[in-house]
Amino acid sequence: xxxxxxxxxxxxxxxxxxxxxxxxxxxxxxxxxxxxxxxxxxxxxxxxxxxxxxxxxxxxxxxxxxxxxxxxxxxxxxxxxxxxxxxxxxxxxxxxxxxxxxxxxxxxxxxxxxxxxxxxxxxxxxxxxxxxxxxxxxxxxxxxxxxxxxxxxxxxxxxxxxxxxxxxxxxxxxxxxxxxxxxxxxxxxxxxxxxxxxxxxxxxxxxxxxxxxxxxxxxxxxxxxxxxxxxxxxxxxxxxxxxxxxxxxxxxxxxxxxxxxxxxxx
Numbered sequence: 227x228x229x230x231x232x233x234x235x236x237x238x239x240x241x242x243x244x245x246x247x248x249x250x251x252x253x254x255x256x257x258x259x260x261x262x263x264x265x266x267x268x269x270x271x272x273x274x275x276x277x278x279x280x281x282x283x284x285x286x287x288x289x290x291x292x293x294x295x296x297x298x299x300x301x302x303x304x305x306x307x308x309x310x311x312x313x314x315x316x317x318x319x320x321x322x323x324x325x326x327x328x329x330x331x332x333x334x335x336x337x338x339x340x341x342x343x344x345x346x347x348x349x350x351x352x353x354x355x356x357x358x359x360x361x362x363x364x365x366x367x368x369x370x371x372x373x374x375x376x377x378x379x380x381x382x383x384x385x386x387x388x389x390x391x392x393x394x395x396x397x398x399x400x401x402x403x404x405x406x407x408x409x410x411x412x413x414x415x416x417x418x419x420x421x422x423x424x425x426x427x428x429x430x431x432x433x434x435x436x437x438x439x440x441x442x443x444x445x446x447x448x449x450x451x452x453x454x455x456x457x458x459x460x461x462x463x464x465x466x467x468x469x470x471x472x473x474x475x476x477x478x479x480x481x482x483x484x485x486x487x488x489x490x491x492x
Contacts, residue, residue: 241307244307244311245442247283247311248442250282250283250442251428251439252347252426252428252483253282253285253346253347254285255426256346256347256375256426256485257285257286257289257346257347257375259375259424259485259487260286260344260346260373260374260375260487261286261289261293261344263373263422263487263489264344264373264489267371267373267420267489268342268371268373268489271342271371272294273294273297273340273341273342273371274296274297274298274341275297275298275300275339275340275341275342275367276290276294276297276298276299276300276340276341276342276343276344277299277300277302277335277339277340277342277343277344277365278290278299278300278301278302278323278344278345279302279330279343279344279345279348279349279362279374280302280303280304280330280345280346280347280348280349281301281302281303281308281309281312281323282303282308282311282312282346282348283308283311283312283315284301284311284312284313284315284316284323285315285346286344286346287299287301287312287315287316287323288315288316288319288321290342290344291316291319291321291322291323292319292321297341297342298324299322299323299324300323300324300326300340301323301324301325301326302325302326302327302328302330302333303327304327304328304329304330305327306327309325309326309327312325313325330345330348330349330352330358331352331353331354331357331358331361332361333361333362333365335365336365337364337365338364338365338366338367338368338370339365339367340365340366340367340370341366341367341369341370341371342370342371342372342373343362343365343366343370343371343372343373343374344372344373344374345372345373345374345375346374346375347375347376347377347485348374348376349374349376350376350377350378350401350402355402355410356410356413356414359372359410359411359414359416360414360415363414363415363416363492366492367492368492369491369492370491370492371489371490371491371492372416372488372489372490372491372492373487373488373489374487374488375485375486375487375488376401376402376407376485376486376488377401377483377484377485377486378401378402378403378404378407378423378484378485378486379400379401379402379403379404379484380425380482380484381401381482381483381484382481382482382483383482384469384472384479384480384481384482385469385481387468387472388465388468388469388471388472389465389468391464391465391468392461392464392465392468393461401484402486404421404423404484404486407421407486407488408421408488411488411490415492416490416491416492417490417491417492418489418490418491419488419489419490420488420489420490421486421487421488421489422486422487422488422489423484423485423486423487424484424485424486424487425482425483425484425485426482426483426485427480427481427482427483428480428481428483429474429478429479429480429481430478430479430480430481431477431478431479432479433465433466433469433479434466436479436481
């Protein structure tokens, strides 16, 4: 059964693509941390073929091309507009990558196609993470490495609690528990699995500012169980009142993101 509505997600990311980087402070931070952790996990790595899985606007693809200048980079995303942004970013740096528009849950590559696959904040949208990781493993060379970041349970806890005070509808997506990542990666056949967790809290001057930034990165609720009616002014005001309980002493409104970094070998 599909947990996430891929068509809704694709439309959201297509709309957000042009202004994505202006709102993507979390994504930029996590991608930077992912690549920093990768250095420690895979010292001496010299991949020839690299896949940026769910490339977004190309931050990871650019970093990979600069770090491994002799490697061939493939950038995959299911949003055509995100691929346009990636191509433009790389072109400005005199860099290039092969752009592929496809769903990460239906990879169009032959077996053992890549030495390194990197994915930042995309795999949380997989409807079947174990199957997706298994397909990714087939695309790795015999000594290949997978490095990915994902959102995990506890993400948006303030948003979830505030909506629960208003109604019992699903207003935000649910994510894997931290403990499940190593188990799922192991079940998919990976070895030398390393899992690192990080809590990132971003403060906003208002609840509306927070929600507008989420909308600006296309991170709308894509759960098939989401509330599909109009939120309405009264319901939204009730949500804002409930969120007041999380307001900090300096007046800021916190938004918590639980991030998990996973590194593993084929």
